[in-house]
Amino acid sequence: MKVLVADDSGTMRKIIVRNLQAIGITDVTEAADGAEAVARFKPGEFQLVLTDWNMPNKSGPDVVREIRAMDAGVPVVMVTTEAEKSRVLQAIQAGVSDYLIKPFTSETLRQKVERLCGAATQA
Amino acid sequence: MKAEHINPFLASMVSVFDTMLGCKLTRGNPYVKNAVQPEHEISGVIGLSGRAKGVVVLSLCREAALSATEALLGERPPEINGEVADAVGELTNIVAGNAKAKLEYLNLSVSLPTVVAGKWHTIEFPKSVLPICIPFDCDWGPVAMMVGLVEQASPSEAAQATGLVLQPNMAAQA
Numbered sequence: 001m002k003v004l005v006a007d008d009s010g011t012m013r014k015i016i017v018r019n020l021q022a023i024g025i026t027d028v029t030e031a032a033d034g035a036e037a038v039a040r041f042k043p044g045e046f047q048l049v050l051t052d053w054n055m056p057n058k059s060g061p062d063v064v065r066e067i068r069a070m071d072a073g074v075p076v077v078m079v080t081t082e083a084e085k086s087r088v089l090q091a092i093q094a095g096v097s098d099y100l101i102k103p104f105t106s107e108t109l110r111q112k113v114e115r116l117c118g119a120a121t122q123a
Numbered sequence: 124m125k126a127e128h129i130n131p132f133l134a135s136m137v138s139v140f141d142t143m144l145g146c147k148l149t150r151g152n153p154y155v156k157n158a159v160q161p162e163h164e165i166s167g168v169i170g171l172s173g174r175a176k177g178v179v180v181l182s183l184c185r186e187a188a189l190s191a192t193e194a195l196l197g198e199r200p201p202e203i204n205g206e207v208a209d210a211v212g213e214l215t216n217i218v219a220g221n222a223k224a225k226l227e228y229l230n231l232s233v234s235l236p237t238v239v240a241g242k243w244h245t246i247e248f249p250k251s252v253l254p255i256c257i258p259f260d261c262d263w264g265p266v267a268m269m270v271g272l273v274e275q276a277s278p279s280e281a282a283q284a285t286g287l288v289l290q291p292n293m294a295a296q297a
Contacts, residue, residue: 011206011213014196015143054233081220084227101224102217103142 001117002027002045006037006063007052007079012102016050016079019109034058043071048117050100053080053087061094068095075116079104125274129153129255131225132179132270135218140261143217144194148266151258159245162258162267164188165203167215168246170234171223177252177272179222181215187263203240212236218268229274249273 003025007013013030020028029046031037035057041049049067053060064076075097082091083101091099098112133150140146161182171177183191185203192210193199200206215236223231239246246269248254254271 009209009213009216011195011209018197081217081224083221083224086227087224101221103139103221105142 001025001047002029003048003050004029004031004037004041004046005050006031006034006055006060007050008033008055009052012052012079016109019106020113022106023110023113025113034060034063037063038066041067041070043074046074048113049074049076050079051076053078053082053091061090064091064094064096077112077116128175128226128272129257129270131222132218132268133257134225135221136181136257136259136268139214139218139221140191140259140266143214144191146191146194146261146263148259148261151260153255153257156254156256156269159247161244161246161269162256163265164242165207165211165238165240166244166246167211168237168239169215169219171219171231171272172234173231173275174229175226175231175272175274176249177270178246178248178254179215179219180246180254180269181211181218182267182269183211184264184266187261187266190263208238208240212238 003020005013005016005028017028029040031040034055037051038058051060051063060078060080067076077098077100078091078096079100081102088099097116100109100112137148140148161180163182163184165183165188167181169179188203188207188211189200191214192207195210219233223233248271252271252273254269256267256269258265258267
């Protein structure tokens with residue numbers, strides 16, 4: 001299983017990668033901004049995308065829209081502090097599959113990943 | 124500074140330290156911060172703008188900064204370095220972002236975090252902002268949060284206060 005993680009914070013990328021490794025996902029591609037995330041995404045290559053909202057060059061919702069245009073089925077999770085109702089609605093309209101609000105626990109991330117990808121996390 | 128403004132930051136600080144770092148904070152007594160010098164050695168700073176403007180500062184002693192980075196990344200940095208600065212910046216970002224979501228009516232935006240380290244560093248708040256400092260204690264030593272936030276009058280409120288009559292613009296007339 002291959003995952004794309006987009007966040008401009010190196011710390012947050014490391015936290016997410018650590019949590020993914022803890023549930024057996026080691027094939028992770030990192031992107032340090034929105035434009036890099038879209039450039040690295042290839043349809044069919046990734047089984048999950050985790051993206052931040054506030055990033056340079058391209059925002060999270062723009063990343064989601066562009067990935068959705070390339071691959072309608074890949075699960076995309078917005079990982080962000082943007083928890084206002086209007087923001088959540090905006091993310092849903094952009095096409096997110098789920099929403100993970102920072103701060104989050106390892107357990108919450110694990111549950112989201114397993115719900116979206118199921119047994120794939122064991123592969 | 125209104126209590127309804129400071130409480131979301133306080134709750135966010137306690138929640139972020141507990142959830143992300145597994146660290147329980149004990150709150151001290153808040154006080155008005157007149158000096159421009161933060162409480163501790165390393166500070167994460169974030170600006171807030173929207174229907175209110177202000178600054179949030181997360182200030183950590185050296186041991187707390189190193190231990191928080193270790194809790195986040197799984198490895199203890201040997202000294203205050205770029206990795207620690209990035210971790211403190213991200214913590215500040217999450218504290219501010221989480222509080223912002225509870226102040227939806229202010230329609231706040233947060234700036235990118237800036238991190239300042241060194242024993243004698245200073246941070247300037249906007250002139251109209253009187254920051255409140257909330258000290259905390261934890262197993263890693265003292266940490267503190269400073270919040271200064273003032274509501275901005277909307278254009279119609281400002282016009283009312285000055286007796287100014289606002290004319291609708293061409294776009295609104297069309």
